[in-house]
Amino acid sequence: MSLAPPLVEFHDVTVAYGRRPVLWNVDLTISEPCLFGVVGPNGAGKSTLLKAALGLVPLAGGMVRLFGQPLERVRRRVGYVPQRETVDWDFPVSVMDVVLMGTYSRVGWLRRPAAAERAVARESLARVGLEDLADRQIGRLSGGQQQRVFLARALAQQADVYFLDEPMAGVDARSQEQILAVLSGLRDAGKLVIVVHHDLRAVTDWFDAVALIDMRLVAAGPTRETLTPDNLRRTYAGAIDVLDEVGRAVQRRSRTP
Ligand SMILES: Nc1ncnc2c1ncn2[C@@H]1O[C@H](COP(=O)(O)OP(=O)(O)O)[C@@H](O)[C@H]1O
Ligand SMILES: [Mg+2]
Numbered sequence: 001m002s003l004a005p006p007l008v009e010f011h012d013v014t015v016a017y018g019r020r021p022v023l024w025n026v027d028l029t030i031s032e033p034c035l036f037g038v039v040g041p042n043g044a045g046k047s048t049l050l051k052a053a054l055g056l057v058p059l060a061g062g063m064v065r066l067f068g069q070p071l072e073r074v075r076r077r078v079g080y081v082p083q084r085e086t087v088d089w090d091f092p093v094s095v096m097d098v099v100l101m102g103t104y105s106r107v108g109w110l111r112r113p114a115a116a117e118r119a120v121a122r123e124s125l126a127r128v129g130l131e132d133l134a135d136r137q138i139g140r141l142s143g144g145q146q147q148r149v150f151l152a153r154a155l156a157q158q159a160d161v162y163f164l165d166e167p168m169a170g171v172d173a174r175s176q177e178q179i180l181a182v183l184s185g186l187r188d189a190g191k192l193v194i195v196v197h198h199d200l201r202a203v204t205d206w207f208d209a210v211a212l213i214d215m216r217l218v219a220a221g222p223t224r225e226t227l228t229p230d231n232l233r234r235t236y237a238g239a240i241d242v243l244d245e246v247g248r249a250v251q252r253r254s255r256t257p
Contacts, residue, residue: 005068006068007031007066008161009063009066010063013025013064014062015048015049015051015058015060021060023048023052024215030192032192033190034208035183036207036208037196037211038050038211039210040212040213040218044213044235047196054080067160077159078160078162079157083169087146087150094138098138099125102124129178130152148178159191167197195207214237218231218235
């Protein structure tokens with residue numbers, strides 16, 4: 001029996017923007033390193049759940065623990081890849097600069113990155129297949145390359161728990177495979193990798209466990225037991241209503257002579 005605390009715990013977490021709650025009473029515990037998917041419709045609160053874990057939004061209620069501790073004490077052990085739309089890609093920095101940022105929590109802001117940090121950054125770039133683009137300005141990369149730069153930054157941080165928000169959105173099939181392979185490698189190296197992802201087929205094929213979210217936690221557990229038609233219906237109920245409406249509209253139109 002292990003006495004180590006769970007890696008990630010949400011206890012009765014509620015988050016509101018202004019006065020509108022968008023996540024209600026989430027209880028979720030992840031004890032073991034694994035590849036963990038967060039799934040749910042647009043606006044379900046998936047990004048908010050990650051931000052709550054990372055201390056990027058205030059909690060209206062409840063508590064988050066990482067490694068059994070408040071985030072402030074374990075920040076260096078936590079890596080984050082934000083959703084791509086939220087990043088300013090015109091910011092004039094090179095690929096290497098971005099990846100070196102991953103080492104700052106170890107280097108300290110005032111010290112120049114030394115050879116050791118550059119070596120870690122270069123090795124991280126090689127793991128995502130971008131070693132040749134180290135000097136390129138980040139705005140001049142394809143979407144898939146941009147996602148992989150942020151993944152390399154997270155790798156360079158050498159964290160124990162990773163949160164990735166749709167790291168495969170808008171990337172080509174080759175980048176997607178490459179990213180999934182890197183994430184599986186992290187899991188195999190004993191890391192917990194939590195990924196917001198909308199491709200249910202990829203989640204089924206690659207992910208060990210999932211949480212289904214629609215403003216509340218609908219279900220969580222091992223992928224095969226949790227991604228059931230019933231749970232999916234409960235998670236996407238709002239979205240399915242929209243589809244029904246479209247379906248009825250199409251039928252009405254096809255009936256009119
Ligand atoms: N900074 C914000 N201010 C106000 N509302 C927000 C903010 N960020 C997200 N929201 C709203 O909160 C809800 C959940 O958003 P989000 O967590 O981004 O969902 P998801 O990632 O599942 O698409 C949505 O209705 C969204 O419009
Ligand atoms: Mg989101």
